[in-house]
Amino acid sequence: MAQFPLSEFQKRPTPFYYYDLGVLDETLKAINEGIGQSPYHVHYALKANANPALLTPIVAAGLGADCVSVGEIKVALNAGFPADKIFFAGVGKSDSEIDFALDAHIGCFNVESLPELKLIAEMASNKSIIANVALRVNPNIDAHTHHYITTGLEENKFGIALEMLDDAISVCLRQPNIRLCGLHFHIGSQITYMEPYRILCERVAQLMKKYSAQGIRFDIINVGGGLGIDYDDPDSQLIPKFKEFFDIFRNNLNLAPEQQLHFELGRSVAAQCGSLITRVLYVKEGVGKKFIIVDAGMTDLIRPALYGAHHKIENLTSDSSLTDEYDVVGPICESSDCFGKDEILPVTHRGDILALRSAGAYGEVMAMGYNMRPIPASVVS
Numbered sequence: 001m002a003q004f005p006l007s008e009f010q011k012r013p014t015p016f017y018y019y020d021l022g023v024l025d026e027t028l029k030a031i032n033e034g035i036g037q038s039p040y041h042v043h044y045a046l047k048a049n050a051n052p053a054l055l056t057p058i059v060a061a062g063l064g065a066d067c068v069s070v071g072e073i074k075v076a077l078n079a080g081f082p083a084d085k086i087f088f089a090g091v092g093k094s095d096s097e098i099d100f101a102l103d104a105h106i107g108c109f110n111v112e113s114l115p116e117l118k119l120i121a122e123m124a125s126n127k128s129i130i131a132n133v134a135l136r137v138n139p140n141i142d143a144h145t146h147h148y149i150t151t152g153l154e155e156n157k158f159g160i161a162l163e164m165l166d167d168a169i170s171v172c173l174r175q176p177n178i179r180l181c182g183l184h185f186h187i188g189s190q191i192t193y194m195e196p197y198r199i200l201c202e203r204v205a206q207l208m209k210k211y212s213a214q215g216i217r218f219d220i221i222n223v224g225g226g227l228g229i230d231y232d233d234p235d236s237q238l239i240p241k242f243k244e245f246f247d248i249f250r251n252n253l254n255l256a257p258e259q260q261l262h263f264e265l266g267r268s269v270a271a272q273c274g275s276l277i278t279r280v281l282y283v284k285e286g287v288g289k290k291f292i293i294v295d296a297g298m299t300d301l302i303r304p305a306l307y308g309a310h311h312k313i314e315n316l317t318s319d320s321s322l323t324d325e326y327d328v329v330g331p332i333c334e335s336s337d338c339f340g341k342d343e344i345l346p347v348t349h350r351g352d353i354l355a356l357r358s359a360g361a362y363g364e365v366m367a368m369g370y371n372m373r374p375i376p377a378s379v380v381s
């Protein structure tokens with residue numbers, strides 16, 4: 001069971017994000033143990049959570065940074081990620097973002113289209129520098145996850161279609177200011193079923209074979225992120241099974257000598273160390289149901305409203321052995337502002353403190369000010 005500093009919580013205004021750095025440390029240890037002696041490198045996807053309190057231990061554990069905006073690159077640099085371990089992904093990098101990233105000498109651009117490639121080449125040439133580039137390939141693999149967070153299908157906007165990869169590679173080889181260092185893939189997020197990763201290994205191996213026959217070698221193969229976590233029962237698997245995940249690649253993808261395999265993990269690094277802590281404002285009787293109205297809303301944690309996601313809800317203060325059934329809802333003027341329907345919880349009262357678990361990833365970073373609400377604070381221990 002997760003431990004919460006409850007007396008500390010009771011003194012604070014709610015809602016706020018709480019991060020347990022002990023859980024994060026265990027997670028980072030499991031990542032490094034899972035990698036072992038393999039030539040694998042994990043880049044933490046800052047989009048999951050860019051809170052500096054989390055980034056400090058992530059830098060210390062030796063992870064690189066996967067960024068999707070200049071804002072994230074700046075946060076990564078401030079947190080101490082070495083520039084050459086910062087990779088810049090994203091389907092719509094603006095001119096000013098490319099300009100900043102070139103000047104910062106980041107490690108690599110994960111390029112998603114031919115026009116973007118040509119722009120980076122032109123801007124690098126104007127600065128007389130060489131940009132490292134990995135081409136993001138759309139491998140047309142179904143990740144069997146929520147349709148909003150699947151990214152590796154032809155119908156998705158991401159990456160360069162397999163049919164166009166030859167063209168993109170020849171553009172790279174012709175451009176003196178581009179150094180083609182890798183191929184990049186990312187098939188989706190919250191993937192709990194490992195078969196799509198095995199299929200990805202097959203696709204990668206086919207491409208490596210095809211291009212090595214043409215004398216083209218990639219220093220880096222980047223297979224993206226996506227490893228899912230257990231939202232239903234976080235305590236049964238607080239630390240994701242990283243070794244099993246890396247083993248899929250160990251068993252299905254033979255790297256060439258000196259070749260590195262890169263991963264961009266976000267959710268599996270940050271989710272389980274975080275909870276959204278909220279107070280019960282009212283317990284309201286409806287027709288045939290009871291509502292727990294809490295002071296956190298979809299503005300603080302949007303995943304339930306956006307994806308129909310469910311975060312485990314725990315009442316941290318009730319000591320009742322009796323339970324009741326409730327819909328747990330927030331104060332926002334939207335019917336989708338609902339954290340759980342027909343939740344069985346200990347009998348709950350005004351003032352009780354609830355934890356919405358597994359909220360360390362895509363929680364605080366996605367908070368917004370709708371209804372003129374403040375962005376929640378964060379507390380670490």
Ligand SMILES: Cc1ncc(COP(=O)(O)O)c(C=O)c1O
Nearest residue numbers: 045186189225226264265266267
């Ligand atoms: C290109 C890319 N890399 C890495 C990630 C991180 O994914 P996750 O948080 O599922 O590990 C994402 C988000 O899905 C992404 O789009």
Ligand SMILES: N[C@@H](CCCC[NH3+])C(=O)O
Nearest residue numbers: 047149189190303361362
């Ligand atoms: N924000 C999403 C995942 C998107 C991942 C980024 N490509 C979530 O909360 O699950």
